[in-house]
Each structure stands twice: as C-alpha cells, then as structure tokens.
Amino acid sequence: MNRNHEAFQLWEKGEFNEAIQLLIEEINDNPANSDSYYNLATMFILGKKYEDAKAILETAIEKYPENSIFVYAFGNLYYEIEDYSTSLTYFNQVIQFTETPLKKDAMVMIGQNFLALNQSKKALAYFLSAYEEDPLDLTVILIIGNTLMETGSFNEAKHYFELSIEQAPKNDEAWFKRGVVGMALKEEDHSVKHYFNKAKELNPITYGKRIDQLQSIEAVIKTQEE
Structure with a gap:
C-alpha cells in the first residue's frame, strides 16, 4: 500500500x-x-x-x-493560528501562479480571511470570483449565500440558496437558509414552512441546532428593518 x-x-x-x-x-x-x-x-x-x-x-x-501547493499550505497554517494578514499574503501568492489548480480554493480562503477580519464585502468579492472559476461548486454557492445573508442582502442570498437547492436537492442547509431568507423577506408563512420542513426531513438533528441559531439571525433582520 x-x-x-x-x-x-x-x-x-x-x-x-x-x-x-x-x-x-x-x-x-x-x-x-x-x-x-x-x-x-x-x-x-x-x-x-x-x-x-x-x-x-x-x-x-x-x-x-514552483509548486503552489506548499504556498497554499502556508496560507492554511497562518489561517489556523489566526495570523490573517500573513495568511492573506500566501493565498495572494497562490493566485499569482500562472498555472495552478488551487486558484479557486485560494480565492475562497482569501474570502475566509476577510470574514475573520470582519470585512464581509471584501470577502464576498473573492467568493464571487471563486464562483466564476467554478459555478458548480456547491460549497462556494452556499458560502456566497451565507455571506450575503450576514450582510443583510437577503434577496440576493435567496438566489444562491435556490441555486444550491437546484444543484443539490438533498442539501438540508440550503433548504434551511432559504427558509431564513424567506422569513427576512416576509414571504408567505406556508412557503417559509415548506423550506424549514424539508430541511427537518433531510436532517432533523442539524435542523434542531440551526433553529437555536435563529435568534441571532433574527437580530440581523431587525437591525436591517430599523
């Protein structure tokens, strides 16, 4: 072996x-x-x-x-120890390589670093660039939806969660988050319940945990309304 x-x-x-x-x-x-x-x-x-x-x-x-994978690994190392500025330096080096299979992954990690630095708009720009590299990457689609939701851009977030459901009908997170943005957008109750019920059906344990997180999400919605 x-x-x-x-x-x-x-x-x-x-x-x-x-x-x-x-x-x-x-x-x-x-x-x-x-x-x-x-x-x-x-x-x-x-x-x-x-x-x-x-x-x-x-x-x-x-x-x-010339192997970008080790530069990428250095980025991961500094991300893990929460040295985000150094981590960004390495991930930015990765996307400068002429040929690398890690460009999309590096863009995602640059976005994650900016999220850790509470710079959601910068993070979103890199997540969208990663999406352009691979429009079928469900993980990236969900990250975009989550980031848009965190910034209060619920209508835009709805598009990406619906895209997630379309590509992966059994992804409970996509169904749940679609229900959340439905609440934020004041959609019909029966429509919102449909999304939540589907998420519960697919993964009842995770559903229970996500329900517990709704209070913090509702606080964001309230702030947007004010």
Missing part, C-alpha cells in the same frame, strides 16, 4: 504518531515525493504542531519553488 494512503488511514483511526512517523520514513526513502511533504505538513497543522508544519513547508518550498 502507498505510504501516504496508509498514513491517512492511520490518522483516521487516531494513530497520529504512527501516521506521522510513516510519512517521515517515506520522505527519507523517497525525498523526491512532494506529496509526502504536503501530507506531513497537513497532519502537523491538524495536530496543532505549527512549528513542525512550518519547518516541513520551508523545506518543501525550497525544494519545489
């Missing part, structure tokens, strides 16, 4: 030290395998061993300066 694959199996079983050790062995035996550096750094980040992750990534970038 491929050591990288085996390492993640160990990780999923909770055998963290064994997984890390296996990747270290792979790097020692096959130093040209760039995947092993990335996977090891990712495990260190997940395990909150940030200095170890940084050391691995510095080595990897030195060996593979």
Whole structure:
C-alpha cells in the first residue's frame, strides 16, 4: 500500500504518531515525493504542531519553488493560528501562479480571511470570483449565500440558496437558509414552512441546532428593518 494512503488511514483511526512517523520514513526513502511533504505538513497543522508544519513547508518550498501547493499550505497554517494578514499574503501568492489548480480554493480562503477580519464585502468579492472559476461548486454557492445573508442582502442570498437547492436537492442547509431568507423577506408563512420542513426531513438533528441559531439571525433582520 502507498505510504501516504496508509498514513491517512492511520490518522483516521487516531494513530497520529504512527501516521506521522510513516510519512517521515517515506520522505527519507523517497525525498523526491512532494506529496509526502504536503501530507506531513497537513497532519502537523491538524495536530496543532505549527512549528513542525512550518519547518516541513520551508523545506518543501525550497525544494519545489514552483509548486503552489506548499504556498497554499502556508496560507492554511497562518489561517489556523489566526495570523490573517500573513495568511492573506500566501493565498495572494497562490493566485499569482500562472498555472495552478488551487486558484479557486485560494480565492475562497482569501474570502475566509476577510470574514475573520470582519470585512464581509471584501470577502464576498473573492467568493464571487471563486464562483466564476467554478459555478458548480456547491460549497462556494452556499458560502456566497451565507455571506450575503450576514450582510443583510437577503434577496440576493435567496438566489444562491435556490441555486444550491437546484444543484443539490438533498442539501438540508440550503433548504434551511432559504427558509431564513424567506422569513427576512416576509414571504408567505406556508412557503417559509415548506423550506424549514424539508430541511427537518433531510436532517432533523442539524435542523434542531440551526433553529437555536435563529435568534441571532433574527437580530440581523431587525437591525436591517430599523
């Protein structure tokens, strides 16, 4: 079995030290395998061993300066430790690469950084750019809808939640959020209940948790009305 694959199996079983050790062995035996550096750094980040992750990534970038995945990983590292300005620097570097499969993902992460910095409008601009890169990415569509809803742009948010439902009819979050914007837009009660009931049918446990969050959402709606 491929050591990288085996390492993640160990990780999923909770055998963290064994997984890390296996990747270290792979790097020692096959130093040209760039995947092993990335996977090891990712495990260190997940395990909150940030200095170890940084050391691995510095080595990897030195060996593979043209590989955007390590720049992207550095962005993730600094995002995790809430150093958003540094994280933004790395993700902006990723989108400057002439050829990279990570452009859309980097745009999403730039948006997430701006959300963390309470700059929703800037975040939205990058989420929309990511959507242009891949209009079928359900995760991005939902992020756009959520961001629009947070800024009080309920009519615009409605469009993206309906798009989510159209593309993934079994996504309970899309149904629930469509119900929320329906409330904000003062749609007919039976229409709003339809969305909520569908969300409850698809995932009753998550539905209960989301209902508990409605008070904060209603506070945003009230602010917009005032």
